[in-house]
Amino acid sequence: MLDTRRHISKLIDHAYHLSQKFVFIAFGVSFLLAFALAFIPTYSLKQDAVYTLFILLFAAGLWVSEAIPAFAVSLLIIALEIVLLGFPNFDFATPSDNWKVYLQPWSSPLIFLFLAGFIMAAAASKTKLDIWLAKKILFYVGGKPHNIITGLIGITFVLSMFISNTATAAMMMTILIPMLTHIKESNPFKKSIFLAVVVGANLGGMATIIGTPPNAIAVGILGQDAPSFIGWIGMALPPALVVTLILRFVILKLYPSNQSFIDFKIIKEVEHFDDSTKKFSKIPTVPSWKKNVTITIFTLTILMWLSGPLHHVPTTVVSLIPIIGFTLFGIIDADDISSIRWDVIILIIGGLSLGLAVSKTGLDLWFATLVSTDGLSILLLMFIFSYLIVVISNFMSNTAAANIMLPIVIAIAITISEHSTQMVVVGVTLSASFAMSLVVSTPPNAIIHASKKVDSKDFLILGAITALIGPVTVIGWLYCIDIIF
Structure with missing residues (x-):
């Protein structure tokens, strides 16, 4: 030995x-x-x-x-x-x-915009809002395979618009593993549920400026000619949805299910499934007021971003709402701030400096x-x-x-x-x-x-x-x- x-x-x-x-x-x-x-x-x-x-x-x-x-x-x-x-x-x-x-x-408005996205992702993860939302949607889409794929792609796509695709994919893994216990071992559909997350996570980020770093770099390079937050959505969301829908069809064709119905409603009660012990772990209790505050700040921020042409408040200024709000209410603390993907932010800063x-x-x-x-x-x-x-x-x-x-x-x-x-x-x-x-x-x-x-x-x-x-x-x-x- x-x-x-x-x-x-x-x-x-x-x-x-x-x-x-x-x-x-x-x-x-x-x-x-x-x-x-x-x-x-x-x-x-x-x-x-x-x-x-x-x-x-x-x-x-x-x-x-x-x-x-x-x-x-x-x-x-x-x-x-x-x-x-x-x-x-x-x-x-x-x-x-x-x-x-x-x-x-280093002081570019885009950096604060991206920082807001990371803080929103941390808040959603800490209050389990992301998992709660994903499981709610999957619970209501039903047990038919094509509906399951639609639900998985849809929730992953939407989350990736405002949360990093890496964090979204990691979060969805906590849901996918328990689902496997309700799918037969011989069913090729197992691959389709994982690939659905890949598609949603990779393409969802296209739709917003904060969805993926290249979008922020493009906005920085365009300067005054860059589209607004809602303008970018108008340019990016439709083609992203079209490609996503095509890939949904491809996934279902390549990996069809040999089960007409899959009952996985039990996953709404759990957060994580340990594949080694084959045991479920309960969702940690999060104070309801923290969830309510998180939902309120999320909703207000997104609505302000989308309605920019009406109130004319700059997108970066709107970004201060989650940055200040989540830290002010103690939902985000010093440890959460230190765990933010600063490497990604530095990568964006380097790109902007190189372009300059x-x-x-x-x-x-x-x-x-x-x-x-x-x-x-x-x-x-x-x-x-x-x-x-x-x-x-x-x-x-x-x-x-x-x-x-x-x-x-x-x-x-x-x-x-x-x-x-x-x-x-x-x-x-x-x-x-x-x-x-x-x-x-x-x-x-x-x-x-x-x-x-x-x-x-x-x-x-x-x-x-x-x-x-x-x-x-x-x-x-x-x-x-x-x-x-």
């Missing part, structure tokens, strides 16, 4: 050292490639634009290789911008405020000159970059992919038609959410795959269909809106 433990310990140490070596190799290769591509060729660029090109290429290499965490890349981007762009010719002795501009994204540098130094205009726009229509541009970002986002974070691609997309779009810039950026951004072909493509995929109830090939089939029909649906809808309005 002792020898076995020593052997395992040696294997773990060996694996650790190999991973460390990979980190150094990937970091070094990313740096050398970025340096060679940025500084060796002669470009018609100013010095600060060349430095920005180096930062962009270096960040892209690190994001693709995942040599270091994605949020760490964002911090590195800001540091490099301050050193390389904030102090011309590395003159630190001369007083300069140029470097401060690259820290401005690309625009400020004129690198975006140079990228635009590299692409011949003669005969290139807005529609063709959208198709090219929408499918390109789907492919890229399957192998790396869709947030990182948006950070890299959107500054280039907007620069090229402006040279073709300034009027359609918003449509192009939104279309490409939304297409990033259709990347769900691999286990590592999105956090919900990884969470569902960890249940060992779904195989990698199941993601590949569903993801391939999504990648094909998704961008077409989005582009078609946005083009119709552009023509009408």
Whole structure:
């Protein structure tokens, strides 16, 4: 036994050292490639634009290789911008405020908007509002398989509009496991209930600005031309629903149930099912006043976001309602604040700072000159970059992919038609959410795959269909809106 433990310990140490070596190799290769591509060729660029090109290429290499965490890349981007762009010719002795501009994204209104989303998610989780809502809906949809799938996709989709898809998928897992006890082992329908959550979690975030980080990055890059909260919903929700409905049909066809009725109403009384002990655990008691306060703040915030054109209160100002409300009533405490996904927020900040540098130094205009726009229509541009970002986002974070691609997309779009810039950026951004072909493509995929109830090939089939029909649906809808309005 002792020898076995020593052997395992040696294997773990060996694996650790190999991973460390990979980190150094990937970091070094990313740096050398970025340096060679940025500084060796002669470009018609100013010095600060060349430095920005180096930062962009270096960040892209690190994001693709995942040599270091994605949020760490964002911090590195800001540091490099301050050193390389904030102090011309590395003159630190001369007083300069140029470097401060690259820290401005830390105070961007979008950060408070996203922070509000995370705090709302924490409040819903802490008061069990999310689980209560999900179980209420599933209890009333009935026991017919197609209704169960509709309910699962629907509640996951809606929750992902305002809560991170990672948190939503994790929460839904507490409901899915108990459901399995009411489904026959030989029933392929078991896979369909997990894939329903994958679809709802990945596509629901498309519908709102706070639903997924790429949406926030797009809004930041568009600036004054960005759609409002309700405007984004109008552009994103219809195509997201259409693709979701198509995938619902696909799931039911690929994994049909051999049971005409499934009785799982017992799950309304439980929160968690331990698969190892085969026992249910009761929902912890939450004071009713906390639930009522949470529901009230949720309702007020969402209604204020949706009715922005009527009261004209900025979306970010509305975001202060949940931020202040949940902390004021003690529903969110210091521990909850520390557990917020600050890494995601830092990733967004890094993307905004990178986009700012690309625009400020004129690198975006140079990228635009590299692409011949003669005969290139807005529609063709959208198709090219929408499918390109789907492919890229399957192998790396869709947030990182948006950070890299959107500054280039907007620069090229402006040279073709300034009027359609918003449509192009939104279309490409939304297409990033259709990347769900691999286990590592999105956090919900990884969470569902960890249940060992779904195989990698199941993601590949569903993801391939999504990648094909998704961008077409989005582009078609946005083009119709552009023509009408």
